[in-house]
Amino acid sequence: KPMENRITDIGPRHFEEFYPEVIKKNKGKWSHHEILEPGVLVHVAESGDEVYTVRVGGCRLMSTTHINEICEIAEKHCDGHLRFTTRNNIEFMVDSKDKVEPLKNDLKSRKFPGGSYKFPIGGTGAGVTNIVHTQGWIHCHTPATDASGTVKATMDVLFDDFQQMRLPAQLRVSMACCLNMCGAVHCSDIAILGYHRKPPMIDHEYLDRLCEIPLAISACPTAAIKPAKVTLDDGKEVKSVEIKNERCMFCGNCYTMCPSLPLADTEGDGIVLMAGGKVSNRISDPKFSKVVVAFLPNEMPRWPSMTDAITKMVNAYSNGANKYERLGDWAERIGWEKFFEVCELDFTHHLIDDFRQQAYMSWRQSTQFKF
Ligand code: SF4
Ligand code: SF4
Secondary structure, X not given: OOXXXXXXXXXXXXXXXXXXXXXXXXXXXXXXXXXXXXXXXXXXXXXXXXXXXXXXXXXXXXXXXXXXXXXXXXXXXXXXXXXXXXOOEEEEEEOOXXXXXXXXXXXXXXXXXXXXXXXXXXXXXXXXXXXXOOOHHXXXXXXXXXXXXXXXXXXXXXXXXXXXXXXXXXXXEEEEXXXXXXXXXXXXXXXXXXXXXXXXXXXXXXXXXXXXXXXXXXXXXXXXXEEEEEEOOOOOEEEEEEEOHHHOOOOOHHHHHOOOOOOOOOOOOEEEEEEOOEOOOOOOOOEOOEEEEEEEEOOOOOOHHHHHHHHHXXXXXXXXXXXXXXXXXXXXXXXXXXXXXXXXXXXXXXXXXXXXXXXOOHHHHOOOOOO
């Protein structure tokens, strides 16, 4: 009785109401699954029932027209059912093999006026799947870079690997537009992280009227903010705050609490690239991503330096890794110093691999760096 004791007057309706019949019938009784080809999976139940899934990439921002089209496809082929994955892929599920080809053909036939696929099939197995990402300039207030632009530019250069499974293992790419990291950048094979490099600007004139000063002070994780009395240009004394710049780690938490502490800055903001993280414990334990490119400027609209560095990493990994080795496993096997060499990335003293010790010396002591 799934609906029992569930409050239903708030939030979305319970997801169990939306199961396709075959999923409802076989819930918890699945025998196995396999990837039949890039973007197509089959799940087989103990009862012998089968569910075929065709996975397509979702776009970063969807219009209602696009969503209507997705629903129309689901109505036509899948009895009105579809699901969105956590990586913003769309999965169309059918309950017999003979329904797969008509569904695929329909998806492939839908194109934008320029000829590109509206619903590219792929994103499974040893390839690249859609990027887990955050909100960027359009929807959040603290980003140091954009999400839509960086995700689109990156997926454009990795698109072949979305449609194929030619890589040694999965390559998970994620993106977070500030170091609050709403995305999974701390544990992804390749991660794009927006990074501020300047402390917040203080708008003394409005601060006391817009913000609760104690709240702004307590929002700072490094205790960099303290209350202050400030004299404005017109001689008026107002309550405001002071920021100890050397304590600031540019996280933007104070701006979340106080709109008079903005920290977006054209020169200061940009991108950090990280690599080698994963959540799987296959071959080796889960790993955190490591910083491999300390800073790249925001190069709208296509971020060429960023996509160039990502392409080099993917190509070097694709050429050098053993089957099933994730990017981090490969880098550790060949040695991180070799990783920088084969990926044609500069190694600098800003790139440390052991966060428990002081920066600038720890990489020398690590067992993973032998420079
Ligand atoms: Fe906002 Fe930062 Fe999250 Fe991006 S990562 S959506 S800037 S809090
Ligand atoms: Fe503190 Fe972060 Fe604001 Fe800097 S940006 S003052 S570290 S809350």
